[in-house]
Amino acid sequence: MLNRHAISSGAYLESFDTLPKEILWTQERIDQSLAQTMQSRPDDGEVWVFAYGSLMWNPISVYDSRRIATLHGWHRSFCLRVTAGRGTPERPGRMLSLEPGGSTRGVALRLCNSTLDEELRILWTREMVTGAYRPTWAPVTLDDGTETLAIAFVADHEQSQYEADARPSTIAPLMNAASGLFGTNAEYVFMLQRALEECGMADAYIDELACELTRLCGEPASVPAQE
Secondary structure, three states: OOOHHHHHOOHHHHOOOOOOOOOOOOHHHHHHHHHHHHHOOOOOOOOEEEEOOHHHOOOOOOEEEEEEEEEEEEEEEEEEEEOOOOOOOOOOEEEEEEEEEEEEEEEEEEEOHHHHHHHHHHHHHHHOOOOOEEEEEEEEEEOOOOEEEEEEEEEOOOOOOEOOOOOHHHHHHHHHHOEEOOEEHHHHHHHHHHHHHHOOOOOHHHHHHHHHHHHHHOOOOOOOOOO
């Protein structure tokens, strides 16, 4: 299971060492990405992170507030090819990201200011292993109507892992066959669907994909809460 110790010890990055060197980011490059994002920080107020995938059930980073929220201008998309973690080079799967258009309901996490640098570094090491995301300050509305900006990890269309066709009918067969160190690709979808349900939310795209995967692999068994 992915946890703080795995990231801080370096074991997490080491688990991806089979990836091509042109894809795998070093810790130094990850740290540079974090520094660049924080340089564009809109103000010195609260730092929120928008959780729309595994951050919803396994955030790892310490936070002091967790709120249901809506991200504006982006929608969920399994548009990133994954060959480690929940896939292999022989049987690649798909990783969740965000693409332009629409909106996404998820969870906003406010990071603790006293440990902000540490929590952000853990978050960046987790998310930016291959640089497939583009960290973005994006508008969100919290469940009480408060509007703010949050860090959202959206798809970088310039990266080699990006796949334009993320339709459930296209990706379900790939995801059904994909698995890796963190488990199967299909498990991730079912865990996400469950996490959304627990928050009183649903995403039609995720439901359609889960339906396709269930059709291919049968009724999903109880899945563990992990990355």
